[in-house]
Amino acid sequence: MRITYTSAQLRKLRNLGIRPFDELIHDQPKKWLIENFSEGATTYPVNVTRLMFNIIWQTRERIVAGEKPLLRELIRTYWYMYIKPTLSRCDSLSDKPDDQYRAMVDRFTDLVKTHRIMEYKDFGFRDVSRNNRLVGENGNIIIFAEKEGHMDILMDLNNQYRVSVIALGGWPSVLNNEYFTDELKEKVHLNSSFYLFGICDFDPFGRFIKNDFISNLERYGIKNIKVVDLLHPDMLTAEEVKHSRYRLSTRTKRNRTITEEWFEEVTKKNYRNLKHLKETRRAGKKTETIYYGIESRAVSTKRIAEKLKELVLPILGKSEDYLREYELSELDRALGELILFKIRRGER
Amino acid sequence: MTKQKEWDFINFHTIKNYVREEAGMKSADEAVSRLIERFNQSIKKVIGDAGLLSRKARRKTILLRDIEDALEENLGQVELTWEELLKEVLKQNPTDLGKISQGIRTHLRKG
Numbered sequence: 001m002r003i004t005y006t007s008a009q010l011r012k013l014r015n016l017g018i019r020p021f022d023e024l025i026h027d028q029p030k031k032w033l034i035e036n037f038s039e040g041a042t043t044y045p046v047n048v049t050r051l052m053f054n055i056i057w058q059t060r061e062r063i064v065a066g067e068k069p070l071l072r073e074l075i076r077t078y079w080y081m082y083i084k085p086t087l088s089r090c091d092s093l094s095d096k097p098d099d100q101y102r103a104m105v106d107r108f109t110d111l112v113k114t115h116r117i118m119e120y121k122d123f124g125f126r127d128v129s130r131n132n133r134l135v136g137e138n139g140n141i142i143i144f145a146e147k148e149g150h151m152d153i154l155m156d157l158n159n160q161y162r163v164s165v166i167a168l169g170g171w172p173s174v175l176n177n178e179y180f181t182d183e184l185k186e187k188v189h190l191n192s193s194f195y196l197f198g199i200c201d202f203d204p205f206g207r208f209i210k211n212d213f214i215s216n217l218e219r220y221g222i223k224n225i226k227v228v229d230l231l232h233p234d235m236l237t238a239e240e241v242k243h244s245r246y247r248l249s250t251r252t253k254r255n256r257t258i259t260e261e262w263f264e265e266v267t268k269k270n271y272r273n274l275k276h277l278k279e280t281r282r283a284g285k286k287t288e289t290i291y292y293g294i295e296s297r298a299v300s301t302k303r304i305a306e307k308l309k310e311l312v313l314p315i316l317g318k319s320e321d322y323l324r325e326y327e328l329s330e331l332d333r334a335l336g337e338l339i340l341f342k343i344r345r346g347e348r
Numbered sequence: 349m350t351k352q353k354e355w356d357f358i359n360f361h362t363i364k365n366y367v368r369e370e371a372g373m374k375s376a377d378e379a380v381s382r383l384i385e386r387f388n389q390s391i392k393k394v395i396g397d398a399g400l401l402s403r404k405a406r407r408k409t410i411l412l413r414d415i416e417d418a419l420e421e422n423l424g425q426v427e428l429t430w431e432e433l434l435k436e437v438l439k440q441n442p443t444d445l446g447k448i449s450q451g452i453r454t455h456l457r458k459g
Contacts (some may be wrong), residue, residue, distance in 0.1 A: 193441060193442040193443045194443065195446075224441050224442070224443040224444070225443060226443035226444075226447055226450075228450075268454070269457075270454050270457035271457070272457065320442065324441070324445070326442070327443075327446045327449065330445075330446065330449045331437070331448055331452075334449040334453055335452065337452070338452050338455070338456065341456055
């Protein structure tokens with residue numbers, strides 16, 4: 001089968017240094033690899049990024065053209081089968097091969113998420129995290145957790161409300177999120193209203209994870225998303241916050257910037273107990289600002305379940321028309337509260 | 349040296365006709381030219397600023413939000429009447445309506 005590309009796709013491929021080869025790149029000897037991939041090389045005899053892009057793209061082309069069956073392997077196996085031996089053959093394997101494995105995963109992410117010129121399912125990769133997600137009948141309601149340790153409560157919630165659940169296990173995998181969205185498509189139209197309830201640490205990293213997950217869902221066509229954070233300082237009492245908080249690292253300039261940006265962002269949410277997560281101390285002549293985060297396990301499962309019951313039940317199994325009516329009535333209540341607030345403050 | 353191209357975004361005769369038909373008046377050519385000159389400058393400025401915003405976001409396409417931000421910066425915020433505001437609210441989908449309620453409640457928490 002001949003594959004045709006649009007001019008925009010061809011431009012992207014050219015910009016990434018990807019070009020067609022008659023030879024199977026991963027089978028070629030050292031001399032050939034260096035001849036074809038030495039341009040732009042710095043640390044190693046070949047330009048590792050360009051070589052990875054080309055091997056990945058050639059594998060994909062062969063599968064899409066029907067010259068090769070779907071891989072049905074883990075992405076880690078792909079590394080061992082195609083990339084690692086090729087890098088080794090041309091003396092370009094790092095002393096820390098795991099770093100290069102992660103670089104290869106990043107190249108996949110570049111092609112799938114940043115440049116949008118392929119999808120993981122083109123390769124037929126098996127997903128090692130498939131047991132960390134379940135799609136329920138009420139697919140548009142998604143409860144996600146940062147940690148795999150929350151999978152038990154997620155499974156209970158899936159049983160109880162037939163909602164979709166996913167434990168991200170640290171940084172969300174684009175591969176896992178692609179397959180999750182494919183499974184969602186079987187239950188619910190992606191144009192529907194999606195309600196996301198997040199159980200992430202209340203710290204900068206938790207915010208990155210949440211935002212990355214949302215961005216992945218958007219990448220795969222889910223646009224109408226409302227996110228509710230289930231883990232924030234007002235889910236605890238002031239005493240509980242003080243007891244469970246932990247100090248965030250601000251030792252490096254980068255850490256400090258990330259933490260300050262995060263705190264500025266969460267300050268906009270006006271949480272009552274946020275004041276307990278920032279302290280200013282005098283250290284000699286200088287003043288030092290200390291920031292704290294809250295671990296997602298600091299809020300009991302029972303409390304999270306109660307909050308979810310309150311938030312999920314009104315929207316469970318409802319049509320788009322009903323959701324619209326529901327949100328309008330919620331808006332009506334919020335506006336009523338706003339009017340009272342303004343009257344009390346004597347605003348005109 | 350090549351002369352820089354002058355762009356005319358607004359049609360002279362459209363304005364002349366509008367004044368005649370809608371206001372029932374005549375208009376001096378120099379008045380219309382001045383109006384056009386001023387608006388041409390503003391349009392160029394708004395597009396230039398929107399371009400800067402999109403480049404800052406590492407994009408090569410000017411999006412609606414770039415134009416809206418540049419318009420607000422250059423021509424000021426559009427004040428909606430309550431009827432216009434209501435029309436805008438009713439256009440929103442369920443999740444965006446929910447975000448408005450969330451925003452109001454966040455504001456109320458400020459106390």
